[in-house]
Structures are given as C-alpha cells and as structure tokens.
Amino acid sequence: MSFLRVLLLVLLLPSAAFAGESQHEGYYYPKITSSEVYKAKTRVWPKSDRAARIGFVAQDAEQKSALGYAPRYAMFAKGDDAEKLIVVAFDDATLGTIYRIHALMAELTGLARVSPVLKDADLEDTMNFYDLAKLLGFAQITVSDGRKFSHRITIR
Numbered sequence: 001m002s003f004l005r006v007l008l009l010v011l012l013l014p015s016a017a018f019a020g021e022s023q024h025e026g027y028y029y030p031k032i033t034s035s036e037v038y039k040a041k042t043r044v045w046p047k048s049d050r051a052a053r054i055g056f057v058a059q060d061a062e063q064k065s066a067l068g069y070a071p072r073y074a075m076f077a078k079g080d081d082a083e084k085l086i087v088v089a090f091d092d093a094t095l096g097t098i099y100r101i102h103a104l105m106a107e108l109t110g111l112a113r114v115s116p117v118l119k120d121a122d123l124e125d126t127m128n129f130y131d132l133a134k135l136l137g138f139a140q141i142t143v144s145d146g147r148k149f150s151h152r153i154t155i156r
Helices: 002-013 052-066 098-113 129-136
Strands: 032-037 074-076 084-089 140-144 150-155
Touching: 052 074, 052 098, 052 129, 098 129, 098 140, 129 150
Parallel strands: 032 150, 084 140
Antiparallel strands: 074 084, 140 150
C-alpha cells in the first residue's frame, strides 16, 4: 500500500481505532465529556446473559412504541456480549444535563424491575438502575444528548 493511501486511511479513520477508545464514540455519540464509576450493591444475576440484555432493550423499545408519540431517546446494547448500554436523545432538550440523565436512570429503575429476566429475582427496593443494570450484566452505560454531551457510567 502506498504511503499516500496509508496516510489517507489514518486521516479518515476515527481516532478511536488508534487510541483504544470505544468504537461507538464518534458514531453513536460524541466524545465522552463526563464519567463516573458506580460500585454496585450486587453481582450479575446467573440468569442474565446477552439475550436478557437485548431483551431488556427490546422491552424499552416496545413500551415506547405503544405510547402513540415519537420517543425522546433510543436505547441499545452493544459490545460482543451486549454489555454496553447506550442511550441517545433524539432532541436537544432531553438528556443535555447530568440531572436529566439521573432522572432517566431513576425512571428506568421501574422498567428493569419488571424486566422478564428479573421478574423472578428477589430485588431489594433500595436498588437503583445502576444496581439493576449490574444484575442484568451491563458493565457500562453511556448516555448522550446526541450532539455534544456524553456521560459514561462504569459499573463495578
């Protein structure tokens, strides 16, 4: 391959390919602008697997489609084992602050509690969405306004 071709490839490929960053950054959401690490109060539930995480995301999509109006955000699972939860807003007013992100995470707590995979789990009422995400096997949650703000939660 010629030097010029290699140079063009380097310039055209996302920097994440070389920096070891997430391949999703720059494609689904802009560069991470803030982050936090959450130490979950639980472990991954034995019945949780890739299918359970994808099922949780599908359940969210199904509930939103039944509302009769356009959803305000998209949620999807990525990664080899669907262990990365990504939430991206469809408008500029939905997830542009950390407070709106925390409010959405509180709302998603209820969705996770009724998730088919967790329906048989003996869930403590003190668990928040991050704990329930850990039970489902998610290791990371990235939430973005889809324009300039992206927040990453690493769940330990």
